[in-house]
């Protein structure tokens with residue numbers, strides 16, 4: 234269950250004042266400064282916990298959070314593991330799908346694949362999608378509360394979203410999901426092709442659309458700008474210590490706390506560690522004897538100047554698995570899915586394929602000939618598409634596995650993770666951990 238966001242002004246009498254004196258040992262190290270790590274540091278600092286934010290890159294959000302699709306997709310949290318995907322498996326296995334590729338090359342990935350298949354039943358899909366929806370709604374509340382206190386500038390907008398469908402069957406399936414989500418208070422309308430065109434000029438010249446789901450409350454924002462802005466707030470208003478260029482290699486846990494060592498020999502000590510390493514979490518955690526069902530799913534994005542019929546709202550093309558996000562002066566397009574591919578380099582052929590798919594989908598939306606900033610990122614996928622927020626050891630917590638929706642889910646899982654950590658600190662102050670506790 235999510236913890237209530239506490240007002241910092243009230244403070245958390247249980248935990249003392251926030252902020253970390255230079256050189257002082259923080260209560261918590263948050264490892265990884267993608268959107269998930271930065272949001273977690275904030276949720277902890279709000280609870281009066283002293284925090285250090287640690288990242289191997291020189292800045293926050295240079296990993297998967299850098300140039301994703303930009304959609305804050307609170308109403309569209311549909312799990313990847315779905316009955317409809319099962320029917321496509323033979324084509325996927327043979328590499329015949331232009332968008333989706335499978336590369337489950339080692340035993341851990343095959344085990345993941347088996348768990349994923351187990352999640353493809355109608356009941357699992359429904360459960361995962363609804364649990365994602367709850368998390369999405371928690372995230373939206375937490376983001377709006379943050380922005381009331383700290384008006385960070387990250388091209389945040391509430392333009393709504395149009396989810397395009399190209400077959401009657403797919404539109405009918407979408408209609409069933411809309412009805413399911415209505416029960417959770419989500420506002421969505423199924424519209425036919427002409428209504429969709431009236432709502433969104435970017436559909437000019439687009440062919441094959443049979444209808445769409447319109448979600449008027451959906452939001453967009455640039456995750457990189459958000460992480461940069463929030464990190465500044467953390468430093469200056471919450472006294473959070475930041476350690477960039479700290480490439481964590483190992484962790485030792487003792488009765489006194491955790492000690493995190495970087496490849497260059499530097500050490501940081503804290504009472505607790507929150508691992509928010511995205512797709513790099515499994516490798517890091519393996520060294521601690523912790524195994525997690527997270528594998529990478531590579532995707533691409535590019536930006537292009539706005540075209541003659543630029544999108545007003547954010548658009549998902551369900552059949553091409555593409556998202557179009559309107560940013561000032563630009564359209565960001567993201568897509569492609571290579572499950573099991575952990576190589577983050579940009580393959581020019583795949584990037585070209587993404588640009589071609591976008592042009593086929595919405596020909597007038599962007600000036601595709603001027604596409605730039607080709608980028609690839611690794612979505613940290615779990616078999617259920619739900620993130621893992623848990624206490625893995627007495628002093629080690631995980632906030633990982635955000636998959637296709639980490640930007641959307643970051644604020645909600647941050648609240649959940651911070652709640653677990655804060656509760657454990659309170660517990661320790663009233664009932665000290667066993668002196669024999671270890672990693």
Ligand SMILES: Cc1cc2nc3c(=O)[nH]c(=O)nc-3n(C[C@H](O)[C@H](O)[C@H](O)COP(=O)(O)OP(=O)(O)OC[C@H]3O[C@@H](n4cnc5c(N)ncnc54)[C@H](O)[C@@H]3O)c2cc1C
Nearest residue numbers: 265267269289296297298302304481511532638639640641
């Ligand atoms: C093409 C594409 C489009 C997407 N579109 C959307 C979208 O529209 N909406 C949405 O909600 N989500 C989207 N996502 C998903 C979203 O981007 C991810 O789920 C999210 O960014 C994951 O965030 P994270 O903080 O967990 O991981 P990351 O951003 O990868 O952060 C992990 C951090 O850990 C650091 N790190 C790793 N190892 C170490 C170490 N040993 N020591 C120190 N630091 C380390 C990394 O440098 C990195 O900064 C998309 C993803 C892709 C690839």
